[in-house]
Amino acid sequence: MISNIKYMAGVKSLKDIDITGKRVLIRVDFNVPMDNELNISDDRRIREAIPTINYCIDHNPCSITLVTHLGRPKGEYEERFSLKHIQKRLERLLHKKVEFVEDFEASKDEIASCSLERVFLLENIRFNKGEKSNDLEFAKKLGSICDVYVNDAFGTAHRKHASTYGITDFVETKVAGFLMKKEIEAFSKALERPTKPIALVIGGSKISSKITLLSAIMPKIDKLIIGGAMSNTFLYSLGFDMQSSLYEKEFTDIAKKVLEDAKEHSVKIYMPVDVVITDSIENPIDVQVVPVQDILEGFKAVDIGPATVKLFSEAVHLSNTIIWNGPMGIYEKSRFSRGTNRLASAIVDSYAYTVVGGGDTADAVEKAGENENFSFISTGGGASLELLEGKILAGFEKLDRKD
Numbered sequence: 001m002i003s004n005i006k007y008m009a010g011v012k013s014l015k016d017i018d019i020t021g022k023r024v025l026i027r028v029d030f031n032v033p034m035d036n037e038l039n040i041s042d043d044r045r046i047r048e049a050i051p052t053i054n055y056c057i058d059h060n061p062c063s064i065t066l067v068t069h070l071g072r073p074k075g076e077y078e079e080r081f082s083l084k085h086i087q088k089r090l091e092r093l094l095h096k097k098v099e100f101v102e103d104f105e106a107s108k109d110e111i112a113s114c115s116l117e118r119v120f121l122l123e124n125i126r127f128n129k130g131e132k133s134n135d136l137e138f139a140k141k142l143g144s145i146c147d148v149y150v151n152d153a154f155g156t157a158h159r160k161h162a163s164t165y166g167i168t169d170f171v172e173t174k175v176a177g178f179l180m181k182k183e184i185e186a187f188s189k190a191l192e193r194p195t196k197p198i199a200l201v202i203g204g205s206k207i208s209s210k211i212t213l214l215s216a217i218m219p220k221i222d223k224l225i226i227g228g229a230m231s232n233t234f235l236y237s238l239g240f241d242m243q244s245s246l247y248e249k250e251f252t253d254i255a256k257k258v259l260e261d262a263k264e265h266s267v268k269i270y271m272p273v274d275v276v277i278t279d280s281i282e283n284p285i286d287v288q289v290v291p292v293q294d295i296l297e298g299f300k301a302v303d304i305g306p307a308t309v310k311l312f313s314e315a316v317h318l319s320n321t322i323i324w325n326g327p328m329g330i331y332e333k334s335r336f337s338r339g340t341n342r343l344a345s346a347i348v349d350s351y352a353y354t355v356v357g358g359g360d361t362a363d364a365v366e367k368a369g370e371n372e373n374f375s376f377i378s379t380g381g382g383a384s385l386e387l388l389e390g391k392i393l394a395g396f397e398k399l400d401r402k403d
């Protein structure tokens with residue numbers, strides 16, 4: 001049986017097809033971290049898609065249409081998630097004018113007009129109800145504005161949405177972009193014959209979509225290090241009072257099951273023993289380091305504490321492959337970024353093969369000044385976890401194959 005990685009490596013790439021005169025639609029992942037003023041804090045995901053877009057520009061297509069989501073809007077317009085905020089940065093990185101399209105159906109003729117090298121950027125595809133539900137009619141509409149579909153959205157490749165999956169039924173030629181290819185190649189190095197012990201460091205705030213993946217990953221790893229808001233949920237499931245911290249009560253049973261599965265597979269679990277707590281995230285007046293059993297009433301756990309940093313650092317130091325997704329705290333605020341920064345240094349100080357994945361984690365690592373020291377920085381968070389689990393990602397499933 002061929003591995004999931006080998007299967008995904010077998011899809012055709014942009015280089016295997018001719019796009020001359022074609023309307024090319026590229027699904028990219030421009031879901032970049034932004035601050036409260038809507039400044040892009042890390043444009044890695046846009047930069048990583050540039051080779052694919054430039055290749056298309058250089059190969060005489062009719063037009064290029066870029067499709068992405070940003071954030072998690074609920075199927076309708078929300079100003080803060082508009083792609084208007086991305087357009088300028090994209091133009092700067094491409095050195096080229098990008099035309100913003102609010103309604104792709106209304107702009108169908110424009111997209112088909114074949115004026116030389118026009119690049120269109122569609123408004124956030126998740127403003128449409130049919131995107132996340134992978135509605136067939138919606139996927140068909142999207143498919144009708146292109147002749148060639150290129151999936152280069154590695155960060156979203158684990159989602160079965162209309163623009164990452166459903167659309168492939170309505171376009172004849174569908175291939176992977178260069179970022180998808182590059183990511184698979186890098187993960188093949190990390191995951192096909194990994195050197196043990198393998199540590200997975202998990203954190204961040206996307207608890208519901210990531211906690212459900214952990215049980216299936218247990219057979220593949222030796223250590224699981226849990227921090228960030230993810231660990232709040234685990235600590236809550238063990239009976240700790242997490243007060244006003246971010247955690248998800250409904251996932252208590254799943255957290256317990258993950259811990260049981262870890263035991264069954266002899267995976268060593270590391271969790272915070274102390275945390276940084278605050279009375280407020282935006283205007284902190286009272287910030288303290290306390291043992292996890294002593295979180296003050298109404299306070300929030302927003303970073304791992306110094307004893308935990310020590311514990312986690314020792315755990316990663318004795319690993320040979322380290323995969324990291326999810327910051328250890330609210331790293332966007334310098335006051336709550338120390339745990340994430342320290343752990344980043346500990347990970348790169350190990351002699352392990354180190355992979356970091358996720359839009360926010362990649363940003364955090366860059367802010368910590370350690371980005372050059374990781375073996376590989378992936379644009380995928382959830383996507384890289386599903387790879388680790390052994391899955392074929394939905395975004396690769398229905399692309400044309402070389403064999």
Ligand code: ADP
Binds near residue numbers: 302330381
């Ligand atoms: P990635 O983008 O790397 O996959 P996530 O999106 O899952 O990571 O999580 C990143 C977010 O998690 C950041 O915005 C960070 O502020 C938040 N976070 C981490 N720890 C905590 C915490 N203890 N409480 C609240 N938010 C947290």
Ligand code: 3PG
Binds near residue numbers: 072382383
């Ligand atoms: C990510 O940031 O992990 C990807 O862009 C996917 O986003 P999602 O978890 O909202 O589907």
Ligand code: MG
Binds near residue numbers: 358359360381
């Ligand atoms: Mg994120």
